[in-house]
Amino acid sequence: MSERLIRGPLLHCLGEPDKDEAAVDYQPDALLWVQNGLVHKMGNYESIVKELSPTQLSKVEDCSQYLMVPGFVDCHIHYPQTEMIAAYGTQLLEWLNSYTFPVESGFKDPAKAAAVSKVFIDQLLNNGTTTALVFCTVHPESVDALFTEAQKHNMRLIAGKVMMDRNAPDNVLDTAQTSYHQSKQLIDRWHGVGRLQYAVTPRFAPTSTDEQLAAAGRLLAEHEGVYLHTHLSENVDEIEWVKALFPKAKNYLDVYDQAGLLGKRSVFAHSIHLCDSECERLAETDSAVAHCPTSNMFIGSGLFPMQRLQDHGIKIGMGTDIGGGTSFNMLQTLADCYKMQQLKGNNLSPEQSFYLATLGGAKALDMDDKIGSFAGGKEADFLLLDPNATDLLKFRTSHCEGWRDLLFVLQTLGDDRVIAQTNVMGVAH
Numbered sequence: 389m390s391e392r393l394i395r396g397p398l399l400h401c402l403g404e405p406d407k408d409e410a411a412v413d414y415q416p417d418a419l420l421w422v423q424n425g426l427v428h429k430m431g432n433y434e435s436i437v438k439e440l441s442p443t444q445l446s447k448v449e450d451c452s453q454y455l456m457v458p459g460f461v462d463c464h465i466h467y468p469q470t471e472m473i474a475a476y477g478t479q480l481l482e483w484l485n486s487y488t489f490p491v492e493s494g495f496k497d498p499a500k501a502a503a504v505s506k507v508f509i510d511q512l513l514n515n516g517t518t519t520a521l522v523f524c525t526v527h528p529e530s531v532d533a534l535f536t537e538a539q540k541h542n543m544r545l546i547a548g549k550v551m552m553d554r555n556a557p558d559n560v561l562d563t564a565q566t567s568y569h570q571s572k573q574l575i576d577r578w579h580g581v582g583r584l585q586y587a588v589t590p591r592f593a594p595t596s597t598d599e600q601l602a603a604a605g606r607l608l609a610e611h612e613g614v615y616l617h618t619h620l621s622e623n624v625d626e627i628e629w630v631k632a633l634f635p636k637a638k639n640y641l642d643v644y645d646q647a648g649l650l651g652k653r654s655v656f657a658h659s660i661h662l663c664d665s666e667c668e669r670l671a672e673t674d675s676a677v678a679h680c681p682t683s684n685m686f687i688g689s690g691l692f693p694m695q696r697l698q699d700h701g702i703k704i705g706m707g708t709d710i711g712g713g714t715s716f717n718m719l720q721t722l723a724d725c726y727k728m729q730q731l732k733g734n735n736l737s738p739e740q741s742f743y744l745a746t747l748g749g750a751k752a753l754d755m756d757d758k759i760g761s762f763a764g765g766k767e768a769d770f771l772l773l774d775p776n777a778t779d780l781l782k783f784r785t786s787h788c789e790g791w792r793d794l795l796f797v798l799q800t801l802g803d804d805r806v807i808a809q810t811n812v813m814g815v816a817h
């Protein structure tokens with residue numbers, strides 16, 4: 389049996405802070421007891437220490453200078469775009485043609501896909517992200533490479549082959565038939581293997597025919613537990629294009645709805661410019677939205693109406709959206725999230741932000757029974773955050789009063805230097 393015993397301050401959410409003031413659990417002196425990769429017990433050190441044998445007591449790791457938190461959950465990211473992060477000067481549709489499609493065409497080569505997968509998984513773990521929902525490319529080789537790398541780290545990863553059969557260069561296109569068969573093969577090969585799960589991944593409505601979207605719907609209907617991952621209503625030119633391509637659809641979301649793509653394991657990235665009936669339909673079907681603030685500002689897509697979506701009861705998680713987004717780091721993503729909501733007159737609380745990056749993300753991915761908090765029996769994916777990671781942080785956090793203040797300072801000033809240790813199923817990366 390493998391075991392870890394870690395003593396130190398700990399913070400996690402038991403529910404949604406905006407809805408329940410008691411949803412945040414802060415313990416200034418906690419013991420996290422991990423057995424075989426799962427949370428065996430967590431609570432006040434003094435109340436648990438009596439249960440430890442002398443041998444176990446000698447193994448307790450003193451982490452009193454850190455803050456223990458659950459691993460971050462990234463609900464939308466593209467691994468092939470790692471090499472084109474920070475591409476200058478365009479908005480979505482031109483950005484796709486100028487930068488994205490040329491880069492993605494290279495992932496038919498398994499050696500290239502394997503090399504980028506390694507860089508990508510290292511970046512996720514170095515930044516404290518232990519679970520991610522990931523776009524690959526149209527090439528099945530890109531999916532095999534990513535899952536193979538994630539498997540080496542025992543990471544909880546959901547990914548899928550992009551389906552796209554029109555409006556892009558030939559070297560990144562498939563057909564309705566090949567996308568169906570290749571996705572099916574990949575589901576059979578990877579879905580449910582260890583901690584890996586598959587997402588049926590039509591890129592977005594403009595690059596799929598009705599026939600291909602129907603094939604995506606068939607894949608979902610035929611494979612219980614598989615996810616749906618796509619983009620929705622990100623950019624105003626994109627929305628106009630969808631209207632022209634699908635004149636019979638009631639709205640953008642309806643294109644996906646008609647194909648049977650909505651549900652509790654469906655994640656729609658961005659969802660910025662939605663009408664009320666789209667919001668209602670997302671809530672009704674228990675579909676989730678991935679909010680990607682660094683991307684929405686970097687490629688000029690718009691300001692996410694978080695409060696409005698929350699009022700509709702829509703599940704929301706955070707996404708970095710690399711390479712439209714500009715950071716792998718969830719703290720930096722939360723910093724931009726806060727600033728964007730300020731522009732909308734919404735003073736997002738530090739605990740609600742923290743929830744979105746942990747338990748809220750887990751709920752958005754329908755995995756809150758497994759990850760997102762330190763509840764007993766959950767998988768022990770967790771981080772040690774260092775409030776003294778930089779000179780400025782050391783100075784600023786020495787003036788913090790309480791966990792809420794500390795959390796907000798870490799979110800606002802922190803980056804990968806704050807992530808002192810990332811643990812996957814109790815194992816340090």
Ligand code: GUN
Binds near residue numbers: 480484592683712
């Ligand atoms: N919409 C369709 N494809 C993409 C993509 O690769 N990135 C983003 N941000 N939006 C998209």
Ligand code: ZN
Binds near residue numbers: 464465619657709712
């Ligand atoms: Zn994206």
